[in-house]
Amino acid sequence: MSQTVNRILEKKRLNKSDLVSLLATGEEERKLVFQEAASIKAQYVGNKVFYRGLIEFSNLCGKNCLYCGIRSGNKSAHRYELSEDEVMQAARYAWENRFGSLVIQAGERSGANFVGRIERLVGRIKDMSKGELGITLSLGEQSEQTYRRWFDAGAHRYLLRIEVSNPELYHRYHPRNKTHDYQARLNSLYLLRKLGYQVGSGVMIGLPFQTLEDLAEDLLFFKKHDIDMVGMGPYIEHENTPMYRYRDKLIPKTERFILSLKMVAVLRILMKDINIAATTAMQAIDPMGREKSIKVGANIIMPNLTPSLYREDYLLYEDKPCTDEDAEECKRCLEARIHMAGGEIGYGEWGDSKHFKKRRK
Numbered sequence: 001m002s003q004t005v006n007r008i009l010e011k012k013r014l015n016k017s018d019l020v021s022l023l024a025t026g027e028e029e030r031k032l033v034f035q036e037a038a039s040i041k042a043q044y045v046g047n048k049v050f051y052r053g054l055i056e057f058s059n060l061c062g063k064n065c066l067y068c069g070i071r072s073g074n075k076s077a078h079r080y081e082l083s084e085d086e087v088m089q090a091a092r093y094a095w096e097n098r099f100g101s102l103v104i105q106a107g108e109r110s111g112a113n114f115v116g117r118i119e120r121l122v123g124r125i126k127d128m129s130k131g132e133l134g135i136t137l138s139l140g141e142q143s144e145q146t147y148r149r150w151f152d153a154g155a156h157r158y159l160l161r162i163e164v165s166n167p168e169l170y171h172r173y174h175p176r177n178k179t180h181d182y183q184a185r186l187n188s189l190y191l192l193r194k195l196g197y198q199v200g201s202g203v204m205i206g207l208p209f210q211t212l213e214d215l216a217e218d219l220l221f222f223k224k225h226d227i228d229m230v231g232m233g234p235y236i237e238h239e240n241t242p243m244y245r246y247r248d249k250l251i252p253k254t255e256r257f258i259l260s261l262k263m264v265a266v267l268r269i270l271m272k273d274i275n276i277a278a279t280t281a282m283q284a285i286d287p288m289g290r291e292k293s294i295k296v297g298a299n300i301i302m303p304n305l306t307p308s309l310y311r312e313d314y315l316l317y318e319d320k321p322c323t324d325e326d327a328e329e330c331k332r333c334l335e336a337r338i339h340m341a342g343g344e345i346g347y348g349e350w351g352d353s354k355h356f357k358k359r360r361k
């Protein structure tokens with residue numbers, strides 16, 4: 001088997017069956033995959049880890065994804081929205097601590113007030129930081145006009161996970177209606193690219209009914225759509241969601257974690273110069289989850305800046321870490337963890353995806 005793995009790792013172009021083989025590796029062979037990913041990372045992106053301070057702006061959401069703890073159908077979620085002052089305080093913290101960039105994330109909404117508030121906040125953050133803070137948005141599917149307004153206000157990256165690239169599976173994990181349409185989501189990714197955003201996407205790993213072939217297709221999806229940055233992590237069940245009923249069909253959490261690490265490593269091998277996030281969901285399963293992701297290819301971390309009071313409410317899945325901590329604690333904690341993983345923090349830098357820069361040229 002390790003011979004086969006070695007042969008695959010020597011290939012210039014990986015096809016679907018190569019990717020499946022790499023994802024299927026057992027304990028010994030997967031070390032080869034991890035080593036290769038680490039060496040590609042060192043060669044193409046170096047050991048710098050860039051921060052994106054995460055502001056979970058609101059857990060109000062108009063959608064009802066069947067896996068998500070803050071879906072509109074979960075009536076037991078306590079809903080909140082940060083005030084503009086709270087956002088500005090978090091942004092100032094990021095700027096003063098030289099985080100380089102921010103991510104503003106929230107459930108998906110499209111009302112005029114919401115769109116205007118985000119636009120104003122983006123502008124205020126740009127002014128406050130003298131243009132120094134990079135701003136990433138993660139606010140779901142929006143109209144072209146909304147995306148343009150936010151871009152013009154100063155946002156330059158956008159995260160929109162495809163969640164699962166197989167349309168059939170997509171419709172299995174989402175209600176079958178107009179607001180949860182695979183093609184519409186794909187179209188949003190095209191619009192973002194057209195408008196000039198650096199485009200991020202991602203998937204969940206270890207979903208019920210998902211196969212290694214599906215995951216290999218997810219990786220090829222990122223390649224086909226020439227995605228600049230990827231955030232992906234294990235699917236983690238949440239009690240108040242319809243998908244909880246499939247919990248017996250899931251692979252054990254530790255296996256979901258290993259599979260997620262393999263996805264990060266194989267993606268680094270497939271797309272050498274993109275940005276890959278060490279996601280929070282990795283740490284929900286393994287206390288060292290983010291460090292391990294960094295070792296096998298990830299180069300982005302999103303320290304949580306949401307005011308402590310609200311963290312418990314942005315509960316997408318069980319065991320989400322950092323809900324009892326504040327910005328300062330997460331900062332210190334992450335610094336130690338990144339150093340342990342042999343990384344260096346890219347303070348004060350935007351850390352744009354090298355891939356994006358190359359496409360621009």
Ligand code: 5AD
Pocket residue numbers: 067068069161163203204233234235236237238281316317
């Ligand atoms: N497990 C893991 N990730 C989840 N997300 C939502 N619900 C879950 C869950 N139960 C992810 C989705 C979404 C991101 C903000 O959180 O991929 O895009």
Ligand code: SF4
Pocket residue numbers: 061062063064065068069070071072106107108140
């Ligand atoms: Fe809303 Fe996003 Fe959760 Fe779907 S995954 S319900 S869009 S917050």
Ligand code: FES
Pocket residue numbers: 304321322325329330331333334
């Ligand atoms: Fe939040 Fe470690 S990163 S407590």
